[in-house]
Amino acid sequence: MTILNIAAVDLGASSGRVMLATYHTEQQQISLTEMHRFKNQLHRRNGHDCWDLVYLENAIVTGLQKILQNHTALHSIGIDTWGVDYVLLDKNGDIVGDSYAYRDARTEGVMAKVQQEFGKEAIYRKTGIQFLTFNTLYQLKAMVDENPQWLPQVADFVMIPDYLNFRLTGVLNREYTNATTTQLVNVNTDNWDQDLLDYLGLPRSWFGQIRHAGRNVGQWQSGQQSVPVMSVASHDTASAVIASPLSDEYSAYLCSGTWSLMGLDRKQVCNDEQAMNANITNEGGIDGHYRILKNIMGLWLFQRLCAERNIADIPTLVQQASQETAFESLINPNDERFLNPPSMVEAIQQYCREHQQTVPENTAQLARCIFDSLAMLYRQVAEELSTLQKHPISRLHIVGGGSQNEFLNQLCADICGFDVIAGPIEASVLGNVGCQLMALDQLHTAAEFRQIVSKNFPLKRFKFRPHFVDKELFNRKWQQFQQFSK
Known part of the structure; x- marks a missing residue:
């Protein structure tokens, strides 16, 4: 009987955890063990509500190392988080500016301005995304207007889970499910919408290629151990569904x-x-x-x-x-x-x-x-x-x-x-695990995984x-x- 050990990192706006999923391939049985739980909270920085990404990265690594310290051989790692929030990186991979949180007040009034200038119907036809004041589109508009001095320093735009994957592997990836929460992805092409990027005055080169979940991003190295990091449905709602x-x-x-x-x-x-x-x-x-x-x-x-x-x-x-x-x-x-x-x-x-x-x-x-x-x-x-x-x-x-x-x-x-x-209660963790099982060629569709969930969880x-x-x-x-x- 083959047993796979999978680490699912699930970050919410108020807490995060590193979970160990044990999957028995023949019986299709899943068990979950919480290895590390930690708080996540907003921090005031330069008058704005921001995330402490250094703290989150350290907490993730602590949880992963707890798994390895139990002499558990890890077969893969995946990270999911909330949507819409992003990180700007320079050519060396260092953060430019602050890592704003979606509840920060700087986007007040921005959505109405963008709708007036670009057209509400045009935005919706292109993206199919609901109008929320904190969507990444409006966050970026606020950034461009308030902090234009950052722009020459920026080489890459990545969402929060993609940034954390980058910190583990050194590889940049733009995962599809979370990218769509930005209101910058064209729903007809599943790619960044050039008209919206032009409106913001941001170069296409920042945004890279969008890739679907279920693939190997790179390797996390801890001592002598090297563990594959998988691209999961990195928006926690996508994983939960x-x-x-x-x-x-x-x-x-x-x-x-x-x-x-x-x-x-x-x-x-x-x-x-x-x-x-x-x-x-x-x-x-x-x-x-x-x-x-x-x-x-x-x-x-x-x-x-x-x-x-x-x-x-x-x-x-x-x-x-x-x-x-x-x-x-x-x-x-x-x-x-x-x-x-x-x-x-x-x-x-x-x-x-x-x-x-x-x-x-x-x-x-x-x-x-x-x-x-x-x-x-x-x-x-x-x-x-x-x-x-x-x-x-x-x-x-x-x-x-x-x-x-x-x-x-x-x-x-x-x-x-x-x-x-x-x-199930742990839906986002389980969906994260399901995507990793697909990346490991154990499953092929969400429908298959849902049957396994129904069998394993009351x-x-x-x-x-x-x-x-x-x-x-x-x-x-x-x-x-x-x-x-x-």
Whole structure:
């Protein structure tokens, strides 16, 4: 029996981990062991929110060395991270400028300016990417306008996971799934869009050749050991979708964590006017598929609430929230005020005051407001996706850390009107592993890997309950919520 040991590095906006996956090739069994977990947080530098890439690189190497210190022979390594953020390198491979984080405020007002100058419809037709204020397109526009002195120093533009691969191997690679999050890749050619680069005034030579996941990038050398570093679906959502055990052609996924990303796995893009008006994105996947999805602010609101109120016992707070009155207060989680406010509590309370609602005061009430509002937004996005695929969503697969919130899972099923299947929790790690197995010629498609995931990891079903709350009350609150996003 052949056993493969695979290191999956999974970095989120608030934490990172190095996981060891053990894969028994004959039985197609996967087990995961967490080898190293570390915090990831924003740092203020020169008045901006930035990432500490030296710290992240050191943490990754520490995790990999822990695996080797256990006398484990590693067969491959892969890295996935969040999207849209990038690094500029000079000809020596050193960073130019600061490594900005997407929550930094420097892009305020930039998206509207770019849409006016280039044309909103033109951008969407070219890229199929949803309009978010922090997309790389607008980050680069802000950089060009504010820091033109950097431009002569730059030789290469790379996304965060590609930069970390470069630090391990010395080889530059531009991985497809994360490249598409930039809103700079043409959805028809799967290559950098020259018109957008010309608009920014940036040379094509910075951007290199985009390559699909599932290939060997280079070697990581540690002492006498040399380990292949594989190009995985390096946007963590792309990896999570690969591990989502979608049950039929009309099922949808929800990658639930700091962000919630709801969408469909499709071979055709949706970049028409209807999709643009719904702000649907078409991010690149594997096997020639696209992730037709929409970003939802997600459990970031809840995480910030817990941090502000110093809550350590999360399950107890969720239980307390479930006992609060349903729909007493609602917000639009995607309102820009919730992106990175000084106080999430005050931002939620002010929103409720502005919309003449009961203002949540205690922590349980605030948590209930967040959960009710997220479930309402899930329903709204599900209806938009159903319209695009011209068929109701059959069921929703919730994957990622947020799939452990059983109260929110059930609330989602009840409000959306279809069954929810939760799991696996470690979806982004597993998708990372799945891509490495493809690079190692153990598997060939995401569909094959999803069958393995379903066999190895328990899934839990939450059934839709038609009468979970008074119908008249719900209809009234649903109409009220829909007004928030207009």
